[in-house]
Each structure stands twice: as C-alpha cells, then as structure tokens.
Amino acid sequence: MPTRFVDVLAPVALDRTYSYRVPDGLDLKAGDIVSVPLGARTITGVVWADNASPEPRLHNRLKDVSEKLDLPPLQAELRGFVDWVADYTLSSRGMVLRMTLRMGEELGPERVRLGVRLVGPAPQRLTPARRRLIALLSDGFLRAKSEAASEAGVSTSVIDGLVDEGTLEVMPLPKPPPEPAPDPEFAVPEFSPTQQGPAEAMRTFAAREGFGVALLDGVTGSGKTEVYFEAVAEVLRKGKQALLLMPEIALTGQFLDRFAARFGVRPHEWHSELTPRRRARTWAAVASGEAHVVVGARSALFLPYADLGLIVVDEEHDQAYKQDEGTHYHARDMAVVRGHIAKIPVVLSSATPSVETEVNARKGRYQRIALPSRFGGQHMPHIAPIDLRSEAPPRGRFISPALAGAVRDAIERREQALLFLNRRGYAPLTLCRACGHRFACNICDAWLVDHRFRQRLVCHHCGFSMPRPHVCPQCQAEESLAAIGPGVERLQEEVAALFPEARTMVLSSDLITSIETMRAELNEIAEGRVDIIIGTQLVAKGHHFPRLNLVGVVDADLGLGNGDPRAAERTFQLLNQVIGRAGREAGQGVGYLQTHQPQHPVMRALVTCDREAFYASEIEARERTGYPPFGRLASLVVSAGERAMAEGFARQLAACAPLDDAVKVLGPAEAPLAVVRGRYRYRLLVKSQRGYDLSGYLRDWLAAAPKPKGTLKLEVDVDPQSFL
Ligand SMILES: [Zn+2]
Ligand SMILES: [Zn+2]
Ligand SMILES: [Zn+2]
Numbered sequence: 001m002p003t004r005f006v007d008v009l010a011p012v013a014l015d016r017t018y019s020y021r022v023p024d025g026l027d028l029k030a031g032d033i034v035s036v037p038l039g040a041r042t043i044t045g046v047v048w049a050d051n052a053s054p055e056p057r058l059h060n061r062l063k064d065v066s067e068k069l070d071l072p073p074l075q076a077e078l079r080g081f082v083d084w085v086a087d088y089t090l091s092s093r094g095m096v097l098r099m100t101l102r103m104g105e106e107l108g109p110e111r112v113r114l115g116v117r118l119v120g121p122a123p124q125r126l127t128p129a130r131r132r133l134i135a136l137l138s139d140g141f142l143r144a145k146s147e148a149a150s151e152a153g154v155s156t157s158v159i160d161g162l163v164d165e166g167t168l169e170v171m172p173l174p175k176p177p178p179e180p181a182p183d184p185e186f187a188v189p190e191f192s193p194t195q196q197g198p199a200e201a202m203r204t205f206a207a208r209e210g211f212g213v214a215l216l217d218g219v220t221g222s223g224k225t226e227v228y229f230e231a232v233a234e235v236l237r238k239g240k241q242a243l244l245l246m247p248e249i250a251l252t253g254q255f256l257d258r259f260a261a262r263f264g265v266r267p268h269e270w271h272s273e274l275t276p277r278r279r280a281r282t283w284a285a286v287a288s289g290e291a292h293v294v295v296g297a298r299s300a301l302f303l304p305y306a307d308l309g310l311i312v313v314d315e316e317h318d319q320a321y322k323q324d325e326g327t328h329y330h331a332r333d334m335a336v337v338r339g340h341i342a343k344i345p346v347v348l349s350s351a352t353p354s355v356e357t358e359v360n361a362r363k364g365r366y367q368r369i370a371l372p373s374r375f376g377g378q379h380m381p382h383i384a385p386i387d388l389r390s391e392a393p394p395r396g397r398f399i400s401p402a403l404a405g406a407v408r409d410a411i412e413r414r415e416q417a418l419l420f421l422n423r424r425g426y427a428p429l430t431l432c433r434a435c436g437h438r439f440a441c442n443i444c445d446a447w448l449v450d451h452r453f454r455q456r457l458v459c460h461h462c463g464f465s466m467p468r469p470h471v472c473p474q475c476q477a478e479e480s481l482a483a484i485g486p487g488v489e490r491l492q493e494e495v496a497a498l499f500p501e502a503r504t505m506v507l508s509s510d511l512i513t514s515i516e517t518m519r520a521e522l523n524e525i526a527e528g529r530v531d532i533i534i535g536t537q538l539v540a541k542g543h544h545f546p547r548l549n550l551v552g553v554v555d556a557d558l559g560l561g562n563g564d565p566r567a568a569e570r571t572f573q574l575l576n577q578v579i580g581r582a583g584r585e586a587g588q589g590v591g592y593l594q595t596h597q598p599q600h601p602v603m604r605a606l607v608t609c610d611r612e613a614f615y616a617s618e619i620e621a622r623e624r625t626g627y628p629p630f631g632r633l634a635s636l637v638v639s640a641g642e643r644a645m646a647e648g649f650a651r652q653l654a655a656c657a658p659l660d661d662a663v664k665v666l667g668p669a670e671a672p673l674a675v676v677r678g679r680y681r682y683r684l685l686v687k688s689q690r691g692y693d694l695s696g697y698l699r700d701w702l703a704a705a706p707k708p709k710g711t712l713k714l715e716v717d718v719d720p721q722s723f724l
Pocket of ligand 1: 424425449451458460510
C-alpha cells in the first residue's frame, strides 16, 4: 500500500498547513482531530486535506501523525468558514482555527461518581456519627458518597470507616440520564393578532432549505424573542441545532428562563466565564449534537456544531459583536457568512438595525419581518427633550430641575426610575484648582478617571491606577483637586442628596465581579427592591424591569461629535434602546433627554419617534460620503515604543501601497488615541468602492511591504467599527 499523507492545520499563529505521514492502520479523513508533533511539542490539530504527493524531497523527513483523537470531525462547512474568515480578516488560519478548538484540557471520559449503601450489620463500636449515617442508609438506597455524608452530618472518613468494617459498600453510581432536549411543542405561545403574521413568516423562513437572511424588526417589547423562538422551534423539529448570539451574556439570566418556559429546558451557555470542565463538556455536546441550542457570546460562532440549522443574532446592531483584538471580526457579519457556507437561515433581530442591515433589507437582499407594536397594547414611551441651555441644573450638578421633578413623581407613584449616563467612575477628569494640573495616564494619551468606590484614579485604556492624592504633584497645593464632569458614581451622590429616602443601585461594567452577582443584582431590580437605577450602557441591553416607567438620559450628547462616522447611528440606537426599557408592563413610559442640541437629527428623530427620518438622513449621508455600506473601509494601525519608529514605518507602508483607481489610502496620521500603554500609534485608513475585494488588495500590499520588526506592530482591521 502506498504511504498516505495529510495536511494538518495547527491552532497556532501560522497560515500554512504541515504535511504528515499517516501510519499504517490509521484511517484519517479531512476534519479529523489529531495529535501531531510540531517542533519539540505535540499539539492538537485538524486534518485539513489529503495530500497525495507532498514535496518528494520531504518524504523521508515527514513525521507521523501521533494519534487520531476520539472526537467528532470538524464539518466541511466549518473548515470552509475558518478559511474564509482568515482570508477576509487577513488573520492566520491557525489563529481562526484556535477559536474553534476551545475545548481545553478537560475532555475525556466522565468522572465516575461513587455511591454508598448499607450491606452488612452495624459494627460493635457505634459513635453518634456512625449511628446517624446508618440510620440514613437503613432504607437500603444507594446515595452519592458526598450527599450521604452531608445529609447525615458526618465527614467522609466516617463512611470509609464503616466500609472497612463491612457495614457499607461503595459502588459506582449509575450515569445520570441524558439531559432532556428542548421541546418545540412544550409551550407554544398564543400570539396576538399583530404577532401572528410575523410568527408565521418566521416559521416559514426557518423551515426553508438553504441560505437566507431575515431582519426581525420590532420595537423593544414587541415580542421579538417569542417570534424568533418560532424559528428555533422549527429547526428543532428538523432535528438540527440552533445558535443564539447575544451581545452581553451576563444579561441573559431572564432570557434563559424565558427559553425554559417556551421549550421546557434551559439552553447550553457559551461564554468566557465557564469553568474549564463545563467548557469542555459544552464543547463536546455541541460537537456531538447533544447540545440542541447554544446561547453564547460572539465566540460561540466558531464552535464545531454537528448539524447547525439556524443562527439568530439578537440586537444585531450592538458593538459588542466586534472583536478588536487578535482576529478582528464582526460576529454579525461572520454569522451571515457561516450561514451562507452552511446553507442555513440567519435571523438578525433589532429594534434599531445597523445602517448596513437596514440597507440590505431596503434593497431586498434580506427579508424584513416587522413587528408593528408593543405586545399587550403597550405604547412606546413618550420622549421629551430637556434643553440644557435654558433648563440647566444648578452649578456642579447634572440633574436638571425638570428631570428631578419627574423622578420624584415616579418614586411617589412607587415606580422605578432609571438615570442613564454612559460613563463609568466618578468623574472623567481631575484637575488642580491652584495650578490647573490635569491628571493624565503616564503611558496613554488619556485623562485618569476618578473612581471613588475604589478610591483611585484609573486609566480606562491600560488599567493603570493610582490612589487619589491629597497634594497636587505639580504645585504641592493641598486639597486643591476638583472633579470635572460626571460619571455614574458622582450621579449617585447627587441622587442620594436629592432623594435621601430612595434605594439606589449603580450598574456599571467595572463594578461587576461576576456574571452570577450581576444576574442577582438585576433580579433585585426586577423584583422592585430598588427605586432609582443609575447605569451605563449595560442597562440598555436586554433586561426587563416591570416597574420601570421613567428613563432620564443625563447627557444625550455624550456620544456625538467625536469624529466617529457612526456616532449618530450609535447614539440613536443606544438612546432608543435605553428609553425602550420604560413602560414595558405598566402604563405609559416616559423618556427625558437632557441635551444641548435639541435640534440635532438624532434628538429630533427620538422625540418625534420618526425612525424613518433618521435612517433616510443617515443613509443619504453615507451614500454621499462613500462610507459603509456604500463603500468599504479598512484600517491599519502601526504602533511602536517610539514615536519616530511608528511614524516612519507607517510612511514606508503608505509609500508602497499599490495604485488602484478604486482605492484611496488616507494617512498615515496620528491615531485619535495617539498613545496607548506607552505605544505610539499611527493609522492608515483605506477606502474603496463597494463590492471591491479590499482584503485581496491589502494582502498584495502587505506581501510586498516591509515586515514589522522588533517592537513594531501592525494591526489590520477590515470593516473597522472603532476609529480610535
Ligand atoms: Zn473605570
Ligand atoms: Zn496644582
Ligand atoms: Zn493608560
């Protein structure tokens, strides 16, 4: 028999595969997960392709595949997806593969659990502990060893003693029965007359064979989740798996309960806080097909589903879907790509779709399934602007008298109020009143943020922190420091002064210690044990507070005018989402926008509830300027420990950009965030026409360009979301 060779892709920062010899008696096919020697190590890789005739000169130097692992093979669909993502993002294929092989080291057979039961007579010497244990086990049932010990209130050594005496016997516990599968008929909801059409459209869409994208479009509280659950039910009936992507997995506690109410069991979760053992088991359950539905953060998109039948991207406009380190990818866009390769339907759900998705729906590339109004006849919140130019808060305060009055009324009605400010910490800037010194990070181009809970000044870019000093380091003045501007912690101070009786809670990502505590705090609010919630964008997402009827946006202008081409879109989406938290269950919700620019198109669209006007003006502006989706963008960020080195390399890069009429290379310019962690940053922005192969252009360019050496680093971001 001729010797067989295979090409194996390893989950390391390499784009190429390596050829290995297949030992006699080993049957390998593409997708199989194998152990192979690589350099001095043995690593887990994936057979990417057969290779009938590797380079003849290498024949005798090729090593053997060590072992085929007892794991389901990666499907052709997933291998194609890995290749595609690597190609598009200019990442190495090995690094993309690494995102799919996240099973860790805890795979392998289930741990055998031991049980104990009574088999012989009681021994001569009986302590009270032994007596309790024997009494417990006198029914003859087999109990887990640890349970028997804790129920009888004894240590396991008491059990071991009685085993030695022949009174008890230890034996393996039978395996727990497999988890029940989600049942599509468990609790089919009664849809309202306005929901019936969309629910039916969703079932038909999910029942199709092949690729397609639907935009599920409906305001907060219109019942989007129940409607896309119909798509999940449809693929479960086909015996396939469904993936539900969520922007913020810590906020999905209520979602898991809603899922269980509809399907009888909770879905599998996938996120960064899983224990290694849970992670390994979930990975294996996904690969074997035992996990029917996975709810996960963006990384769940790269899991090795045995038979994926549907992807739902909830809150598809959310920025959290963009990964900005390692492989730069947008999980919503890549979900559409995986759906295309796997030939399955993809549902994008949002109350405020991204402009890209909205344009695709308007052009008919995506099917729009629209939910007209709120479920149960609730009205959308009434939104009113508070013009800070004429209704300013008192000096050094941030809540205007009008907003304070509305909060007071809400509390008196025993309802909840939410004050929204998308800024963590106490104050974004600290300065010395005596000399004007401003506290900045030593290694970033950023002010230090005052965090009073932690008693420190913190850099939000690198994490550097220092105690808040009592003496100005520049002029030695004592107690001269002033906090400038508000963060949520400062807002809480103001709320405590205004409403001393009210129970308040601050929700901010830097105050979360774990997903579990976060879920507990959200439950406290939902149960009505908090009067005033003060929160950052964390509160905008996903959670349902039945007694919340008032949302006050403390600084509606905060996200506007920072040079980001998506600033208007993001502000519109965020404020819409946060105000949509109000009035979902009881009565009419009200939203207040404190703003200096009530005439801004974003504020006008929010106040008049005119979503169409907002999209029309935003789409027109993008078309005029050639910004996505009417043109394409990529950013190249060069960074180095010295400014001259970063700038010099960026200029070298720019000089060798291939000439092409369809492409414009802008820069290099100092990045808006010019220094991060002591590294100087220069940015090139590459603009092209729509439909142009920008990744191909970049690949040709970088292949011919000098390579970054030493401390120089080049980061490529195709379709960037951040312009810092
Ligand atoms: Zn912070
Ligand atoms: Zn000073
Ligand atoms: Zn810093």
